[in-house]
Amino acid sequence: LHRNAGEPEFHQAAREVLESLGRVITRNPEYSDEALIERICEPERQIIFRVPWIDDKDQVQINRGFRVQFNSALGPYKGGIRFHPSVNVGIIKFLGFEQTFKNALTGMPIGGGKGGSDFDPKGKSDREIMRFCQSFMIELHRHIGEYVDVPAGDIGVGAREIGYMFGMYKRLNNRFEAGVLTGKGLAYGGSRARKEATGFGTAFFVRSMLAQQGKDMEGMRCIVSGSGNVAIYAMEKVLSFGGKIVACSDSAGYVVDEDGIDLDLVKQIKEGKRGRISEYVELRGGKAHYVAGGQIWDVPCDIALPCATQNELNGSDAKTLVENGVIAVAEGANMPCTPEAVHLFQQAKVLFAPGKAANAGGVATSALEMQQNASRDSWTFAKTESKLEEIMTNIHAACHETADEYGAPGDYVLGANIAGFVRVADAMRAMGVI
Numbered sequence: 001l002h003r004n005a006g007e008p009e010f011h012q013a014a015r016e017v018l019e020s021l022g023r024v025i026t027r028n029p030e031y032s033d034e035a036l037i038e039r040i041c042e043p044e045r046q047i048i049f050r051v052p053w054i055d056d057k058d059q060v061q062i063n064r065g066f067r068v069q070f071n072s073a074l075g076p077y078k079g080g081i082r083f084h085p086s087v088n089v090g091i092i093k094f095l096g097f098e099q100t101f102k103n104a105l106t107g108m109p110i111g112g113g114k115g116g117s118d119f120d121p122k123g124k125s126d127r128e129i130m131r132f133c134q135s136f137m138i139e140l141h142r143h144i145g146e147y148v149d150v151p152a153g154d155i156g157v158g159a160r161e162i163g164y165m166f167g168m169y170k171r172l173n174n175r176f177e178a179g180v181l182t183g184k185g186l187a188y189g190g191s192r193a194r195k196e197a198t199g200f201g202t203a204f205f206v207r208s209m210l211a212q213q214g215k216d217m218e219g220m221r222c223i224v225s226g227s228g229n230v231a232i233y234a235m236e237k238v239l240s241f242g243g244k245i246v247a248c249s250d251s252a253g254y255v256v257d258e259d260g261i262d263l264d265l266v267k268q269i270k271e272g273k274r275g276r277i278s279e280y281v282e283l284r285g286g287k288a289h290y291v292a293g294g295q296i297w298d299v300p301c302d303i304a305l306p307c308a309t310q311n312e313l314n315g316s317d318a319k320t321l322v323e324n325g326v327i328a329v330a331e332g333a334n335m336p337c338t339p340e341a342v343h344l345f346q347q348a349k350v351l352f353a354p355g356k357a358a359n360a361g362g363v364a365t366s367a368l369e370m371q372q373n374a375s376r377d378s379w380t381f382a383k384t385e386s387k388l389e390e391i392m393t394n395i396h397a398a399c400h401e402t403a404d405e406y407g408a409p410g411d412y413v414l415g416a417n418i419a420g421f422v423r424v425a426d427a428m429r430a431m432g433v434i
């Protein structure tokens with residue numbers, strides 16, 4: 001603990017994985033040889049750097065940049081970049097740790113990493129965003145590369161920010177190395193369906209969990225926290241499966257619409273004008289209402305998809321959801337449910353999908369973007385989406401079968417942790433003590 005002092009989110013993520021590993025180590029003691037568990041919990045490299053930039057008032061601003069290169073046993077480090085004022089090394093470490101197992105679960109050749117900055121994009125002009133991204137890349141560029149480390153987007157980082165970062169990387173290296181970043185715009189090497197992939201993947205995973213019990217999403221009430229990239233496309237796919245979205249949110253509050261959330265309007269507000277979800281009510285009219293602050297989890301539903309941020313759903317929220325009859329919860333975000341919430345869902349036999357399985361569709365499609373870049377190809381939306389669907393079906397099967405194999409049927413947390421761990425551990429063991 002002293003070694004990772006002041007990093008509660010990292011402790012939380014590591015504890016959850018380590019708690020699942022008892023069964024695999026009892027059965028295969030070689031997995032605990034050569035300090036493998038200690039090595040897997042220690043990032044290969046952590047980089048912290050100064051990001052100076054000049055705001056629109058000509059003032060110099062300083063932020064802190066991070067890149068944690070956690071594990072490269074399966075391939076180049078791979079994981080998003082987050083811009084949010086809450087970012088610190090502990091948050092980036094927890095995300096990098098989770099990413100390592102998630103990436104392993106996809107079955108693709110990618111290691112785990114994560115990065116970001118405590119820069120707050122809210123209220124910044126487009127020029128300020130550009131200058132910040134350029135300064136961030138002036139340092140980051142020496143640590144990444146298509147065979148080294150391949151960042152993507154995350155909270156506060158979408159196609160606009162990736163574009164500015166790619167432009168600066170290209171200028172600094174004097175080469176068009178498309179595979180160095182994913183989540184790129186279609187105009188310069190991006191993949192179709194990448195923007196939609198994380199949210200779509202979460203909905204595919206929920207569909208598989210329900211199908212396992214002979215159910216489908218037709219007519220189910222669904223609530224989704226957040227209204228960013230993951231939330232929007234999770235809603236889109238749930239709608240296509242016949243579900244009804246009754247509420248979504250942002251960090252200031254949530255909106256309830258019993259007529260069903262108008263997704264085009266949400267896209268217009270969040271993707272178009274980068275506005276607030278509170279604007280939905282006035283633009284929509286009808287029965288919709290907005291609750292400032294408060295907990296979206298109070299809204300009764302069959303399916304709950306936390307798609308905003310870590311620890312946004314606690315034990316008391318889980319209790320409310322269970323009392324209101326929720327049957328499935330899937331983490332579109334990374335670690336949005338506290339350990340107490342996860343425990344309550346599992347106790348109540350609610351289908352529960354952990355983020356490292358349920359939101360792996362984003363990084364899987366990033367790996368598909370890398371494949372297209374490497375072969376200088378560009379696939380259709382349908383082809384890319386069908387590969388994503390197949391990957392999510394396989395991840396669901398791997399988690400489900402692993403849970404069965406280790407005597408915990410229906411425990412997707414245990415299944416995901418063990419299936420991801422075994423793949424990383426086997427590769428690390430084969431490479432000796434490095």
Ligand code: NDP
Binds near residue numbers: 154
């Ligand atoms: P976006 O920035 O597009 O959207 C984030 C959403 O969550 C916004 O609605 C935001 O509200 C809300 N939010 C962010 N921080 C907080 C907070 N501290 N409290 C309450 N609400 C908050 O991010 P993404 O959709 O890309 O990411 C959402 C989650 O999904 C993250 O956990 C991320 O790690 C995870 N994820 C993302 C992937 C991707 O491909 N983008 C892949 C896998 C996981 P507001 O606008 O008010 O800040």
